[in-house]
Amino acid sequence: DAGITQSPRHKVTETGTPVTLRCHQTENHRYMYWYRQDPGHGLRLIHYSYGVKDTDKGEVSDGYSVSRSKTEDFLLTLESATSSQTSVYFCAISENDYDGYTFGSGTRLTVV
């Protein structure tokens, strides 16, 4: 999607290894979000950021950490990957509470 890119697009990793997913935006939006999408659960918020170095937990934050050292980048780290973290991860951005969200194309992560 224009203005927001996720990397990598696909990743296979082993249980117990750390994994970092990257979200990069060129829109200079204040808010950035990480969601995971699983069958039967819809999308659920992992963490979000409301500014550089300002982050907060979402509904399913256990096992995940985030960092935002620059406006344009929001990193999601799985500290020690588990099979339950196999999912599709989406990054999203928004400028404020009353704007819509723009989503990235997603990262498909498989933990074996």
Place this chain on the structure above:
Amino acid sequence: KQEVTQIPAALSVPEGENLVLNCSFTDSAIYNLQWFRQDPGKGLTSLLLIQSSQREQTSGRLNASLDKSSGRSTLYIAASQPGDSATYLCAVGANNLFFGTGTRLTVIP
């Protein structure tokens, strides 16, 4: 915790038909309601955003309504086309969007 439900889970219609997708939510104290479209293996595309003070929004063949008091929203698609085939997701909230599990729409040529 906000619960969002979308019914039906799947819907098939012939091309040209008008259709309505439903979304209900449990907590009426919402900021916004958004409708998204998701194609298989792809990200989400925002279709319509209704702010809490609004009752409806329109974009082309799409019209979304919001009734906060009853906790319901509908997405109306006029004159459906095969290219409308996708999963439609409804989400409510602001800094934390709560999503329904979607309605998978198939428009048959």
